[in-house]
Amino acid sequence: MARSSSGLRERLLASALRLFVQHGYRGTSLADIAADVGCSKASLLYHFSNKKMLLAELLLPASWEASKLIARLEHLDGRAAAVAATGGFADLSLRFRREIKLLFDNLGDLASLPELGVEGVEDIGEQLIDAMAGRSAEPDARVAALMALSGIFLTSAAELPYDDETLREAMTAAALRTLGRTGA
Amino acid sequence: MARSSSGLRERLLASALRLFVQHGYRGTSLADIAADVGCSKASLLYHFSNKKMLLAELLLPASWEASKLIARLEHLDGRAAAVAATGGFADLSLRFRREIKLLFDNLGDLASLPELGVEGVEDIGEQLIDAMAGRSAEPDARVAALMALSGIFLTSAAELPYDDETLREAMTAAALRTLGRTGA
DNA sequence: GTCAGGACTAGCCGATCGGACAGTTATCGT
DNA sequence: ACGATAACTGTCCGATCGGCTAGTCCTGAC
Numbered sequence: 001m002a003r004s005s006s007g008l009r010e011r012l013l014a015s016a017l018r019l020f021v022q023h024g025y026r027g028t029s030l031a032d033i034a035a036d037v038g039c040s041k042a043s044l045l046y047h048f049s050n051k052k053m054l055l056a057e058l059l060l061p062a063s064w065e066a067s068k069l070i071a072r073l074e075h076l077d078g079r080a081a082a083v084a085a086t087g088g089f090a091d092l093s094l095r096f097r098r099e100i101k102l103l104f105d106n107l108g109d110l111a112s113l114p115e116l117g118v119e120g121v122e123d124i125g126e127q128l129i130d131a132m133a134g135r136s137a138e139p140d141a142r143v144a145a146l147m148a149l150s151g152i153f154l155t156s157a158a159e160l161p162y163d164d165e166t167l168r169e170a171m172t173a174a175a176l177r178t179l180g181r182t183g184a
Numbered sequence: 185m186a187r188s189s190s191g192l193r194e195r196l197l198a199s200a201l202r203l204f205v206q207h208g209y210r211g212t213s214l215a216d217i218a219a220d221v222g223c224s225k226a227s228l229l230y231h232f233s234n235k236k237m238l239l240a241e242l243l244l245p246a247s248w249e250a251s252k253l254i255a256r257l258e259h260l261d262g263r264a265a266a267v268a269a270t271g272g273f274a275d276l277s278l279r280f281r282r283e284i285k286l287l288f289d290n291l292g293d294l295a296s297l298p299e300l301g302v303e304g305v306e307d308i309g310e311q312l313i314d315a316m317a318g319r320s321a322e323p324d325a326r327v328a329a330l331m332a333l334s335g336i337f338l339t340s341a342a343e344l345p346y347d348d349e350t351l352r353e354a355m356t357a358a359a360l361r362t363l364g365r366t367g368a
Numbered sequence: 369g370t371c372a373g374g375a376c377t378a379g380c381c382g383a384t385c386g387g388a389c390a391g392t393t394a395t396c397g398t
Numbered sequence: 399a400c401g402a403t404a405a406c407t408g409t410c411c412g413a414t415c416g417g418c419t420a421g422t423c424c425t426g427a428c
Contacts, residue, residue, distance in 0.1 A: 008405085024292050026210045029385060040407050045387065047405090105289070108208050139346050143354035144361075146342060147335030151362065154334035155327060162323050170327035177328075178335065178362040192375085213415060224377050229417065231375090 009047050011037045017058050021098045025055060025106040055110070056118055059103055062096040063118045070127045077135040079181055085131035086148065086175045093156035094164050101157040125149070132179060141179075148175040193231050195221045201242050205282045209239060209290040239294070243287055246280040254311045261319040263365055269315035270332065270359045277340035278348050285341040309333070316363060325363075332359040 015036040019028040030051060034041040048054040069088045076084055093100055103110070103121060110121075132145035152171050160167065176182060199220040203212040214235060218225040232238040253272045260268055277284055287294070287305060294305075316329035336355050344351065360366060 022292070024210070026208070027292060030387085031385080041386090042388090042408075043406050046407090051386065105292075108206070108211055108289075139350055140354045140357070143339060143344065143346070143351065144358040146339045146344070147355065147358045147362070148331075150338035151331030151335040154338070155330045158330060160327065160330070162327070166323055167327065170324045171331065173324070174328040174331050174362050177364060178331070178358050180361060214417085215415080225416090226378075226418090227376050230377090233417095235416065 008037070008039060008043070012039075012044055012047060013054075013058060016054055017098055017102070020055070020058070020102050021105075025102070025109050055102075059099055059118050062092070062099040062103070065092055065096065066124050070124060070131075073127070073131040076131065079134060081131040082134045082145075082179050082181050083176065085128055086152070086172050086179070089128055089132075089149065090152050090156075090168050090171050090175070093152050094168060097156050100153065104153065104157075132175075134179075134181075144179050148178040151175060151178065192221065192223060192227070196223075196228055196231060197238075197242060200238055201282055201286070204239070204242070205286050205289075209286070209293050239286075243283055246276070246283040246287070249276055249280065250308050254308060254315075257311070257315040260315065263318060265315040266318045266329075266363050266365050267360065269312055270336070270356050270363070273312055273316075273333065274336050274340075274352050274355050274359070277336050278352060281340050284337060288337065288341075316359075318363075318365075328363050332362040335359060335362065 012033060016028070016033050019032055019036060022028075023032075030041045030044055033054075034044045044054075048057065069085075069092060072088065073081055073085055107121065128149055129142065129145045132148055133141040136142075152175055155167070155171055162170075196217060200212070200217050203216055203220060206212075207216075214225050214228055217238075218228045228238075232241065253269075253276060256272065257265055257269055291305065312333055313326065313329045316332055317325040320326075336359055339351070339355055346354075
């Protein structure tokens with residue numbers, strides 16, 4: 001009876017994102033997702049040619065935004081790069097909490113998201129760390145940058161009982177302290 | 185021909201740890217582990233009653249050490265708690281890099297490591313954050329504590345080209361900056 | 369010598385998963 | 399009215415996985 005002409009696709013995406021985040025990519029079967037929205041597994045595979053495509057479609061928007069952020073950082077260095085990278089990544093992490101958590105949780109399983117658009121995750125990470133370190137190659141700066149990045153990422157993914165604006169302010173301030181960029 | 189009377193067990197543990205970290209708990213089959221050490225799957229299940237027991241045995245030592253650290257922190261607060269927690273967790277994370285990475289990567293899959301000794305992971309995390317925050321309930325302090333914890337954890341798990349001592353110093357210094365505990 | 373038991377293995381089983389396919393119903397342009 | 403196409407489903411298949419069982423082989427005690 002065609003419940004609705006095309007709402008099913010969106011509901012499948014929403015369910016898949018929720019279940020993937022909750023139980024992992026491998027831990028969620030196509031049947032689980034189909035049952036969650038109340039349709040058949042075959043119907044799911046009608047909308048998404050296979051499981052990997054479904055995942056890729058979930059991650060694409062976040063991937064695009066990350067690429068845009070990196071492009072914005074490209075011509076910055078020193079303190080400006082660190083500040084911009086910190087704020088930009090905090091925004092991204094909060095907007096795409098579940099997607100980024102999904103990405104990191106299943107880095108191994110994904111391995112081959114070939115050319116569906118999902119930019120190389122490691123490249124994105126490297127670029128962000130480089131910007132946060134203010135383009136410095138000093139071990140202390142690289143370690144601090146990785147720590148700031150990790151902190152923002154996992155703190156966003158955790159479901160703390162604070163609203164996003166409070167989180168954003170607290171995270172960026174803490175990250176800039178981590179990076180030793182406290183003075184104006 | 186019994187390659188060696190009892191070295192197999194240790195080699196199975198070593199292979200399992202490596203493969204679990206590399207491909208995840210779910211992503212590694214018993215056959216994979218057995219093939220890696222060159223024995224049969226049945227032989228693996230002779231030494232470890234099931235897959236979950238194998239995982240538990242890998243995580244037990246780290247779990248013990250974490251419990252000891254928390255006990256040491258219990259009667260500290262304020263700056264002393266933050267400093268002790270930071271240093272202690274940095275040590276732990278470096279000593280048990282792969283184990284802790286394994287634990288976090290597969291938090292969902294494990295869910296039920298009932299009473300094999302592996303202490304509640306969430307409890308350990310809560311206790312460490314509480315200590316790092318200097319027992320403060322302020323949002324800024326909690327967020328900073330979670331960021332410091334996350335930073336140390338992921339930075340240890342990443343395979344940076346620095347020796348452990350350099351890493352330890354850089355991580356503890358950065359974490360104390362994150363927590364706003366810079367003055368002596 | 370023999371025999372008990374530890375160490376180890378080949379082979380199988382039930383469950384589950386991703387995916388393929390043929391078929392059915394609904395919608396729409398002509 | 400009628401075919402074409404989209405939307406959807408029931409069912410089956412091959413592969414894989416965790417785990418069990420029925421053995422084999424070796425060694426050391428007596």
